[in-house]
Amino acid sequence: MPDSTPHSAQLDDVLRELAALENPKFRVVNERNGDDHGVNLTQLRAVAKRLKKQQELAIELWETGDTAARLLATLVCRPRSFTPAQIDTMIREIRSPKLLDWFIVNVVKPGKHGEQFRERWADDDGDLVGRAGWTLHGDKVVKAPDDVDVDALLDTIEREMKSAPENKQWAMNSCLAFIGINHPDRRARAVGIGEDLEVLIDYPASPGCTSPYAPAWIAEMVGRQTATA
Template sequence: MVSGTSENDLPAVLQAVLDELRALDEPKVRAVNERHGDDHGVNLTKLRAVAKRLKTRPALARELWATGDSAARLLALLVCRPKGYGRDELDTMMREARTPKVQDWLVAYVVKKSPYAEELRVGWLQDPDPAVAAAGWSLTADRVVKKPAGLDLDGLLDTVEAELKDAPDRLQWAMNTCLAQIGIEHPAHRARALAIGERLAVLKDYPTSPGCTSPYAPVWIDEMVRRAEARA
């Protein structure tokens, strides 16, 4: 267990952390994750506990990322200093990230906190790599909710309407999220967002657990608007 160890002996610290991650690997967790395209077997609550104990360790984070191991990369994203990465470095990391969870955490915990987030968002939106483009759409959906000023919402809906139906799974999911968030957050565009969702019927039959909201955009939009109106 590594706790409070100086990074002056970085190779030893790295090895101790990797050994701990290997000890935490559980076959049952790995089997579940593999069904979703991930390739690690560490329970994420336990992984977060390791990160909490380690605190912020930029040098260690880079070494963990460099291993290529998914559990190590997830830990790296929790103990890194997001603003310490350059634009090109983040772009490279996104292209190196092979699994959905690593890609999602890279966007959520690092790129969104970076001063290069907007530049990367714009560049990634039209990237030929679907996973990279999905990251661009995830960042766009976040802006739709939190900082929509300057966004061309009609243009985004045009692209969604033209490309959503045939997009690869991860890209489709991110574009669909953006479609739903436009409909939820922007009443002036709600009717069009609903119409696009209904016509394309993307994720209409997606299995949804009881108590959860369907990712099918028309249902998602209607439910979130209903909840907002109930709180008003």
């Protein structure tokens, strides 16, 4: 909930708007996924589009501690205006998986400090901080494979993924799949690690959706690549 710090008039107006968008049905669904807000994200994006970029407002929104306000903050901030200390502090305050993902996509990646935190966050024991680091590892594997030690990542995944906390495990598993999909010379090892660890092997996938179980995910995506080659 918003804190007791004096707010600007604009912040008060925005918080009232977010409160009016709160929908109990959305909150029930979101809370199943660990996200404590009930605002429709399409409506939230519309608010951000109207507000445009406002760094001071973004900081005020973040400081309320409210998840919906913080989601909005990631959309209206100027990512390159944050210092490394601010980025590291902010990510350690996050308690919502959706907010973490938006923070990575809208703040960390467009900013200028993410690379220095990639390995530090991945090594962190915290569930969401660890997820942040492994999400950045996965992005690097796909977009800049020459800048990452793929074999070292596979070593860590093989050693630690089975016992990692849920959110961090999910990101490590995604990184494993990305390695198998994008690195043919490491594909057999990636599949073998997935088969040995069996992480997410029983995860229920909806009809028509790809299983998150890494060996199945790798096989599906490589098959698609082959079919369109």
